[in-house]
Amino acid sequence: MTAEDAVALLGRLSDHQVDVCVGGGWGVDALLKDQTREHSDLDVWAPAAQLERLFVALAKGGVDRVLPWPDDRPWNFVLHDGGRLRVDLHLYEPLPEGALHYGSAVDGVVFPAEALAGDGLIAGRAVRCEAAEWAVRWHTGYPPRAVDRHDVPLLCERFGIDLPGAFG
Known part of the structure; x- marks a missing residue:
């Protein structure tokens, strides 16, 4: 997925008043303000209450098929267009105290x-x-993949975060 693809998807979501936050690899590169590697998908966090608008926005761009993964859950799954566009959705709910x-x-x-x-x-x-601190934290709950070994040290160096033990 190109940077232009990611920006177009984010624009479409914004046009439909979907309040998204970029995560995963594109989130890392966004923090670094530079594309440091290729990306196969766009990870987005979105409020579960905006799911209908999110589906409409993505479907208008052809991203309307579920790509089944073994770990899919109702709050985390991938939509795709049958080609190069994949969006990994992470749905959350705001709690009364702000968490x-x-x-x-x-x-x-x-x-x-x-x-x-x-x-x-x-x-x-x-x-x-x-x-940045949370992007690092969320890359540590599983055995590091090659992309994690690329992303995490860059974030730690740029933002002065201690490199987690699995990456040393």
């Missing part, structure tokens, strides 16, 4: 809204993205 809830009612996670309050750039367009 965000992600996952099931039984064993979901609660995190501060500031985790999704980073500022970045993709192809010169300002985007909201994961905060």
Whole structure:
């Protein structure tokens, strides 16, 4: 997925009043304000209450098919266009005290809204993205992949974050 593809998808979501935050690899590159590698998808965080508008916005761009993955959940799944466009959705719910809830009612996670309050750039367009500390944290809950070994050290170096043990 090109930077232009990502920006077009984000523009379409914005046009439909979907309040998204960029995560994953594009979120890292947004924080770094430079594309440092190729990306196969665009990870976005969005309020679950805006799901209908999100579906409409993406469907107008042809991103209207579910790409089944073994770990799909109602709050995290991938939509695609049958070609190069893939959007990995992460749906959350705001809680009354200002935190965000992600996952099931039984064993979901609660995190501060500031985790999704980073500022970045993709192809010169300002985007909201994961905060650097949280982008690093979310890359550590599983064995690091090659893309994680690329992304995490760049974030740690740029933002003065200690490199997690799995990356040393």
